[in-house]
Amino acid sequence: MHKISAAFLILIVFFEIPAHTQGVSGNSPAHGVTTQYFTTNANGTYTPNAFLLFAIMECVGQGGGGGGAAASATGVSSGGGGGAGSYSRVRLTAAQIGASQAVTNTAAANGGAAGNNAGTAGNDTSLGSLCVGKGGAGGGGAATNADGTAGAGGVAGTGDFVITGHPGGRGEGATVTTNAVTAGLGGQGPWGGGAVGVQGSASAVGGTAGVLCGNGGGGGQSSGSASTAAGGAGGNGCIRVTEYNSR
Secondary structure, eight states: OOOOOHHHHHHHHHHHSOGGGSOOOTTSTTOEEEEEEEOSSSOEEEOOOTTEEEEEEEEEOOOOOOOOBOOEEEEEEEOOOOOOOOEEEEEEEHHHHOSOEEEEOOOOOOOOOSSSOOOOOOOOEEETTTEEEOOOOOOOOBOTTOBOOOOOOOOOOBSSEEEOOOOOOOOOOBSSSSSOOOOOOOOOOTTOOOOOOOOOSSEEEOOOOOOSTTOOOOOOEEEEESSOBOOOOOOOOEEEEEEEEOO
C-alpha cells in the first residue's frame, strides 16, 4: 500500500473545494464586489446589495472644530486645533446586517466663534449600532497672548478593529509679535490631510477647515491685531461599505 503524506492530503482537499465557496472576487464574472459611500452631512439608510454574502464596514467620526482667538494687539493668541474622529472597521454577514441599517452622519462641527471660544466637538458617525466612529474634541479658545489647548482625538468606537483619533495641535501664544508662532493644527484623519496651523502678521486669521473625512479644524490666530479670529470647522464623518456578493 502506498502511503500519502498529510501535506499532500491537505493540497487535495484545498483544490477540491468548489470556487464559489472560497470567497468572492471582483475579477470573476460569477461574483461581484460593490462599494457604497456616505460622506455628506446628512442622515440616511444603508440598504445592502440583494446578493450580499458579507460586508466590511468602515466608520470615521467627525473632526472637532478649532478654537477661536482673542485680540492680541501687542502679542499673539492662538486657538487650539480640533481632534480627529476615530476609525472603526467591522466584518458582518448579510444576516447580521439585515434588510437595512440607519446611517448617522450629521453636519460638521463648527469652529469656535471669533474670540476666546472653544470649537465644537465632532459628532459620532454610525451604521446602526454595528459600526460607530467617535467624534473628536474641539480645540480650546485662546485668551489674549495665550495658548489654546489641543482637542483630543475621538475615543475608540464600535467594531472589530478600532483606532482612536489623532489629537489636534496646541496653539502657541506670545507676549511679543516678533515670535513666529502658529495656531493649532487640526488632527489628521485616517486618510491624512489635517488642517494646517495659520500664522498672522499684524492681522487676525481664521482657522483652516478640516476638509477630508474625520479631520479636525485648525485654530484661529490674532497677531499684533485688535481683531479676534474664529476657529476652522471640523471635517465631516464618513462611512464606506465594501460588499462581497454572490453575483
